[in-house]
Amino acid sequence: MHIAAIILEVLLGAMFLMAGLGKFAAKQQVEAFKHYGYPQGFRVFTGIVEVIGAAGMVLGIWYPVIATLAGLWIAIIMLGAIITHVRVKDPAKAMSMSVLVLILAVIEVVLSRVH
Numbered sequence: 141m142h143i144a145a146i147i148l149e150v151l152l153g154a155m156f157l158m159a160g161l162g163k164f165a166a167k168q169q170v171e172a173f174k175h176y177g178y179p180q181g182f183r184v185f186t187g188i189v190e191v192i193g194a195a196g197m198v199l200g201i202w203y204p205v206i207a208t209l210a211g212l213w214i215a216i217i218m219l220g221a222i223i224t225h226v227r228v229k230d231p232a233k234a235m236s237m238s239v240l241v242l243i244l245a246v247i248e249v250v251l252s253r254v255h
Contacts, residue, residue: 144251152194152211153195155194160186175228208252219242222239
């Protein structure tokens with residue numbers, strides 16, 4: 141279980157680092173937040189929140205309690221993403237990655253509590 145938790149922590153950490161950093165400059169993200177009806181300042185805030193989640197996942201490799209908290213943090217972020225997609229009536233395909241990451245974050249919470 142310990143190795144599975146570490147693999148998941150690295151995977152989620154990398155995903156959230158890329159996603160978070162992408163919020164700062166990617167034109168696609170600027171357009172996405174316009175589509176969602178959110179101000180651009182919220183895009184930057186979201187990027188910061190995602191980078192914090194990534195850092196928590198990396199620290200969680202050595203400190204399981206931080207992995208648990210980071211997993212919960214990421215799950216909450218993904219719930220917000222799913223709610224946003226539903227609110228703007230995006231197709232299910234648009235929210236599939238958010239659903240997948242939510243599931244992985246919940247699995248990480250469980251695995252980090254076991255080891």
